[in-house]
Amino acid sequence: MSQTEQKEGVRIETVFAPSPGCYGVNYGDFYIGVENMTLADGTVLTTSYMPRTDVVKKGWYLGKRAKGIDIGLQGACKGEIRNLTIPPHLMFGIEKDTFSFKVTVPANSTIFYQAEILDIVPESEKSYLEDFLHADLNGDFLVDVKEIDRVLTNERGLRHMLSSALGMDNIAELAVQWFDSLGGRCS
Template sequence: MFPAGPPSHSLLRLPLLQLLLLVVQAVGRGLGRASPAGGPLEDVVIERYHIPRACPREVQMGDFVRYHYNGTFEDGKKFDSSYDRNTLVAIVVGVGRLITGMDRGLMGMCVNERRRLIVPPHLGYGSIGLAGLIPPDATLYFDVVLLDVWNKEDTVQVSTLLRPPHCPRMV
């Protein structure tokens, strides 16, 4: 199978189950999330943990979206929540209205999908922070559920479910 025999790399000699366990442990420790030098995150980490069966449309640049979220720090302390305010976020994605990390984290999301976003400081509030709410150089964690996505280019489908016999109007 191999021209000069199998490679002698020690990981290739491990049984498949042990190799899989090593990979799971490495991911659990956060390896692969940091920069190559082992420093801070370079980009948003997206963990998709509820993906709907049907996804006719994903979020794209310029879409109007509505979503709920909880924002926490690494220690789990909540700094903001649309649920607590009882107000969902309704905004256009990719036009500079959100922190860059949230813009990137929403891209490609489906309605009813849930994601956990880990936003490094340079894609959040940076070295300045947000007075009284976000300290400087804070990594932010968001639990997001997308409720709606719309774009003016989308077609609107309307159908009449029930029309009383005496009503002449049609939709």
């Protein structure tokens, strides 16, 4: 059962809410999600659901997107799905937008936006996030053995230093096990 609320002019429908007490995304946090943005007539502006390809996950910092999206997603938890109805003044305004998308966004357009939050990295863990993004060479928000192996190869001496310190040869597999045990988190 969905819940609906208004916040600073944005209509927020929570389609799927995780358990109470979860960590909700705050300004400055990095979040990974999938999205679908359309005009009132159904014209797609951007989507993670591309035909004939896998779902495209994207990452953003809350507070760095259009104000309507930031307002509507603040407090959303990992696994949460929200539908937002965003008025023009909190999105593209009274001017038509001809640069951001493949289609022209007419002036005074209300935007319909759906997002599912897949993961959240609190601002306090930003240094870990930067290390993770550095290792995620293909940008899929997953770090696999090949990517870790490539980082260890590129960072001269790191593989040798870790092997010597830990007394192990297969550092890349150890790192993947470490990431997996932490749910992809570096804490």
